[in-house]
């Protein structure tokens with residue numbers, strides 16, 4: 001007996017379950033022959049999916065391509081729109097007399113004219129121009145409500161880099177159809193009632209209420225916060241991260257547009273509030289909004305009122321949903337023959353839309369490390385655990401950065417968030433270095449950083465982080481080139497913005513005519 | 519529809535007259551002209567043929583490239599004509615076939631009333647005094663419906679190329695001498711490597727559908743870019 005891995009059983013049919021099923025099935029052979037792998041997805045007809053999770057990061061484009069979906073079909077069926085950045089409002093200071101501080105984390109990386117512009121911005125330009133406007137035209141495109149591409153730009157290409165906003169329920173439905181029709185995923189609608197283990201602790205089979213017993217060689221736990229296989233059955237503990245990231249609840253609301261010509265924002269708007277922040281995501285048919293907050297610093301009724309106040313009159317006819325969130329991750333993601341992907345693996349807060357990113361990344365990692373037999377499984381598990389944990393920790397660093405750099409002192413939530421003992425050491429170390437020199441490529445040495453130098457640059461200097469170059473200013477001798485670059489960039493900005501349609505126009509054109517694959 | 523383009527109306531346009539032209543002034547500031555597939559052979563010995571996407575729909579169409587800059591035409595100039603072939607879409611001017619109303623499937627003839635070919639005094643009439651179409655207008659009508667048939671066939675041709683993965687974006691960069699370099703963006707061509715390795719059944723189809731002459735005419739025509747560069751140099755020297 002070689003115990004070759006022939007049958008993968010995925011439990012759970014939310015975004016995690018169906019993305020994983022599509023990624024595995026499109027990358028591993030699912031032919032019905034001696035080498036083929038059977039992929040079967042079991043989902044409960046009764047337990048609803050979480051139903052939020054509408055923001056993505058640019059890797060989603062590669063993922064859609066990888067699983068063979070057309071971008072046109074995706075945009076049409078998921079009410080998807082183009083996300084070019086996150087606009088962070090009121091994060092540095094609370095609003096004062098109706099004035100708001102705001103900066104953008106752009107998906108288009110900063111321009112690099114052969115040298116890093118950051119020190120020159122710090123030394124000379126930061127009084128004249130925002131960081132994001134020095135290094136890119138994308139912030140202006142967002143403010144003007146423009147799309148990141150034209151109808152003639154081929155699928156998955158952009159004039160600017162971009163990700164998507166999507167309707168979570170419709171996305172799961174599209175992935176379901178695609179997984180079954182294109183990738184031979186077997187779909188079973190049933191409730192898992194118990195889990196059977198073999199002597200070595202492996203999961204041998206799952207028992208369902210209406211589809212009998214289903215056995216498998218590898219089980220993927222995509223049961224959401226329930227974490228039925230890895231947590232309940234195998235007993236892998238949950239590591240709480242609430243001491244660093246304080247938010248633990250969300251209240252969500254879907255808001256209709258005034259009419260079908262209303263502009264659609266091409267960025268997520270993340271507005272800091274008294275005990276957390278609100279998200280505001282524009283889809284084609286509605287906005288998805290919510291308030292993510294810490295119940296240690298506010299109560300649920302006040303939180304709902306904060307969201308209603310943010311939305312304004314349109315909120316009057318809207319229902320809202322309260323969602324408790326458990327912040328942290330499992331101490332192992334793969335134990336025995338069971339892997340958790342999605343909310344079952346953990347959840348940090350949705351500030352940088354990293355949950356779906358981690359789903360994509362973990363599923364791709366499982367493909368790379370896919371064990372041929374049971375014997376090689378523990379090696380794969382070890383790799384996946386190390387890399388995935390590294391990824392989750394880097395996400396914590398990056399999210400905490402947004403809070404830690406705040407100068408808000410208006411509520412205890414913000415005051416406590418800037419206390420060093422609430423920040424991970426890995427973040428504090430980096431910040432200490434960057435007080436005396438700009439962040440460098442070599443600060444991000446792993447392929448599995450999740451967030452790179454460029455992402456940090458936007459947040460650090462969007463939040464006015466002070467890097468003191470007074471002792472090293474002589475090292476930066478490209479001042480003239482920076483001047484020239486500024487002029488070129490200004491020209492480019494005018495030129496490129498003229499050629500782009502509004503976001504709404506592009507979406508309408510895609511619905512009507514579609515984009516071309518070439 | 520352009521606001522100066524009006525549906526032809528036997529009352530409103532009863533006395534309208536049309537002059538003929540050999541100069542094609544309306545082309546002077548247009549750098550492209552749509553082509554139909556069975557014109558490719560004639561076009562190819564004059565200017566390059568590419569495929570481009572329509573700006574608002576991303577629908578592919580075939581065009582003759584006549585200038586590098588947006589409003590530049592190196593072939594139809596006030597000084598001289600540098601082409602011996604006049605594409606159907608040049609000849610049809612100032613007429614165009616258009617949908618009768620926004621929702622309608624019926625087509626009707628429309629005319630650009632601001633054209634300098636249109637006059638109240640000189641040229642041939644389109645309607646008789648009783649409002650009946652003249653022979654002249656019958657000819658226009660026949661010409662336009664023939665053009666439409668050919669355009670539909672061209673669309674089928676392009677769809678076939680796309681479905682068989684035969685089109686790809688061309689990346690072309692040209693040295694214009696003193697004017698520096700220019701690169702052509704957003705133009706597509708037949709993928710020659712793919713054509714070389716084409717499956718026998720696709721090749722048989724290309725042959726059966728008479729697509730091969732158009733494909734080779736298009737590929738050959740790309741060499742006319744050099745001629746355009748020469749025309750552009752001459753133009754800038756004469757300035």
Ligand SMILES: Cc1cc2nc3c(=O)[nH]c(=O)nc-3n(C[C@H](O)[C@H](O)[C@H](O)COP(=O)(O)OP(=O)(O)OC[C@H]3O[C@@H](n4cnc5c(N)ncnc54)[C@H](O)[C@@H]3O)c2cc1C
Nearest residue numbers: 012013014016044049050053055192224342343350355356
């Ligand atoms: C407030 C909030 C905002 C968020 N915003 C973002 C964002 O902007 N970007 C982002 O990337 N992510 C975001 N997320 C995270 C994102 O929603 C999830 O990562 C994503 O939806 C994946 O969820 P899931 O599939 O793991 O779980 P779920 O959607 O909960 O799916 C669980 C599945 O398991 C099934 N199941 C459970 N128990 C059983 C059983 N016993 N038998 C059979 N089936 C069972 C259920 O039927 C369901 O199909 C957000 C999350 C929250 C809470």
